[in-house]
């Protein structure tokens with residue numbers, strides 16, 4: 399892993415854990431009687447819901463095709479420019 403990728407992955411972890419802590423505090427603020435088990439169950443359910451949403455959004459927005467120049471696979475999100483999935487051949 400490159401230094402830049404390592405830094406990005408570490409920042410991602412911090413962001414995800416901060417978000418989890420934020421959601422936990424929100425759940426407990428809404429219902430202080432929740433047990434630890436309840437909070438973890440709701441976090442698990444949230445992961446399932448958001449993952450399903452991400453799959454739906456991906457199916458809706460991501461288009462894949464074959465590059466008309468080199469035949470490799472290309473993709474685009476929404477109406478952005480087409481990009482090769484991997485580096486195009488030289």
Ligand SMILES: [Zn+2]
Pocket residue numbers: 465466467468469470482486
């Ligand atoms: Zn190409």
